[in-house]
Amino acid sequence: MFSDVRSKKIILVSHCILNQNSISDGTADYPSTNENVLKLLIQSKVGIIQMPCPEMICLGLDRGDIHGGEREVVVENTRIRHNLENPTSIEVINNLANQIIFQIEEYIQNGFIVLGIIGINRSPSCGVNTTSKNNQEVYGEGIFIEILREALEKKSISIDMIGIKASETDKALISIQRLIDTH
Numbered sequence: 001m002f003s004d005v006r007s008k009k010i011i012l013v014s015h016c017i018l019n020q021n022s023i024s025d026g027t028a029d030y031p032s033t034n035e036n037v038l039k040l041l042i043q044s045k046v047g048i049i050q051m052p053c054p055e056m057i058c059l060g061l062d063r064g065d066i067h068g069g070e071r072e073v074v075v076e077n078t079r080i081r082h083n084l085e086n087p088t089s090i091e092v093i094n095n096l097a098n099q100i101i102f103q104i105e106e107y108i109q110n111g112f113i114v115l116g117i118i119g120i121n122r123s124p125s126c127g128v129n130t131t132s133k134n135n136q137e138v139y140g141e142g143i144f145i146e147i148l149r150e151a152l153e154k155k156s157i158s159i160d161m162i163g164i165k166a167s168e169t170d171k172a173l174i175s176i177q178r179l180i181d182t183h
Helices: 035-043 054-059 073-084 087-109 143-154 169-181
Strands: 009-013 047-050 113-120 130-133 136-139 161-164
Touching: 009 035, 009 087, 035 169, 054 073, 054 087, 073 087, 073 130, 073 136, 073 143, 087 113, 087 143, 113 143, 113 169, 161 169
Parallel strands: 009 047, 009 113, 113 161
Antiparallel strands: 130 136
16 A cells, blocks of 8 residues: 555644744744745655644634734743643644644554654744743743643654754754654
């Protein structure tokens, strides 16, 4: 099964890597897409799964405050994180994580290689190494990544996760290339 030309390699990416229009006001580093990351993935013959944006789904495009872009990024991200921690948002995020896990399990069961998950550091939802909390960037995971990682662990699924910053393109490309090369 699936013995055609497909690479059978998959990578999951935070929504805003492919759609900068979805991120909170004042934080876009590109007009539309992180083209350098996208080019690397395409050249590497890797299938791309764009994960949903939990912030947009839970809080809307303006993240529940049209004045959010007027605040310092980590202050606004802390406000967003606080809103993502409410029970209604956690329920939505759990459902999103379960949808992602279903896709991962399907690929694995059918002999595909899931290379990893690329998150966005400093993000209150998709940070892997750092997130925003208490009005500063701190070590730790965003809400969505934490819930997703815990759900993967419960299923005994081990997938590498890396965090990048769109503003640090060279570092991001090196990290992604390492992730691709390990498989």
